Amino acid sequence: MKGLKESKADLLLHPVRMRIVQSLINGKGLTVQQMQQRLTDIPQASFYRHLKKLVEGDVIHVLDERPVRGTVEKVYAIQKESVNLGPDELKNVTKEEHMAMFMKYIVTVLNDFERYIYQEDADFVKDMAGYRQATFYATDEEYVEFLQTIGKSVRTLIENDPGDNRKKRTFSTIVTTDHSPSS
Template sequence: MSTTSALLHPVRLRIVQTLLAKGTSTTRDLHERLGDIPIATLYRHIAYLSERGLIEVDHERQVRGASEKSYRVTGELANPTAEELAASSSEELLAAFTVFVSGTIRDFGDYLDEGDFDLAEDRVSFAQAEFWATDAEMDAFAEGLMAVLRPLLANDPARGRRRRALTTVLMPRPTDETR
C-alpha cells in the first residue's frame, strides 16, 4: 500500500497530525488526545504506521516494569526541506501534501469547534485567485510577501495579539494557453 493510501485512513491521519502538532507522544498521550478511538484500534494503527516507516520510536523508557514508547513522525513527513521535496517521488510529494492540507482542515475544524466564531471579526478568509505571471513576477511576489510578513513573524505574544496562521499553496495550472 502506498504512503498516500496509508494516510487516507482517518485514524492514521489523525495520529500523524497529532504527532506533527505535539512532536512526540506515547500511545497513552495519543489516546488522551484522541479519546474517541478505542485503545486497541490506536495500537493497531500505530503499528501499521510504524511498519510502513511513517512514524518511528523517538525514545523508550521503563514505566512500572513495562516499556513505554514515544513516537514521532519520520523526517519524510515532517516539514520537508526544499531539497527533500525536490528529491521526492510523486507518491512521497502527494503524501506530504495530504498531511499538509488535512492539517489545515483540522485547524479550521478546531477553530469552528471553539463555538463562538465570527469569520469577519476574526479576520478569517479563504479564497483562490488564478492569475498569469512569469517566474520573475512570482519571485518578486514571494519576496514582497515575505517583506510584509517578516515583521509579524518577529512579534511576541502580547495583549491584543491573537496567534494566526497564513497558509499558502502556489502551483501552476494546466492550460493550453501558455505563451
C-alpha cells in the same frame, strides 16, 4: 488486499493517519497518551491500529522508550524523509492515482472542516476561520520565493507547543497551474 504493502500516499492520506502524523509534525516526540490528548475524538482501538500501520510503513518510529510504572512507555516521532511525497514518487503516478490521492486529501479537509463547523462555539469571525482562493500570475522564480516564504512561516508556527492561549489551527493548500494559452 491483505498482505499488500500500502503506498506511502495511501499511508499518509488516510484521514486518521494524517491527523496522527500532523500531531507529530513539530519534530518533537510524543507518547501515545500525549497524541491522544490532541486527538480526543479518535477511538483508542482505531488510534492504535493506525499508529501501528504508520510504524510498519516507516512513517513514524519509536524515538525513545522509558520505564513507567512497570511498563515501557514509547515516544514516537516522524521519520522526516517519509512524510512528503518526493519527485521520485510523484513522477510515475498516473492521473487516476493523483485523482484518488486528491480525493483522500479532500476527505481529510472535509472532515477537519466538519469537526470545526459542528462545534458548539464555532465562530468564523472570532476564530478567524474561513476558506479562500486567490489566483495570481507569477514566474517560476517568483512562485518558488512565495513557497519558501510560506514554508518558513508555517515551520515557525509548527514548532509551537499547545498552550499559552494557542488555538489549534489547520492550514490546507491546493495549488494548480493553468496551462491554457490564454492564461
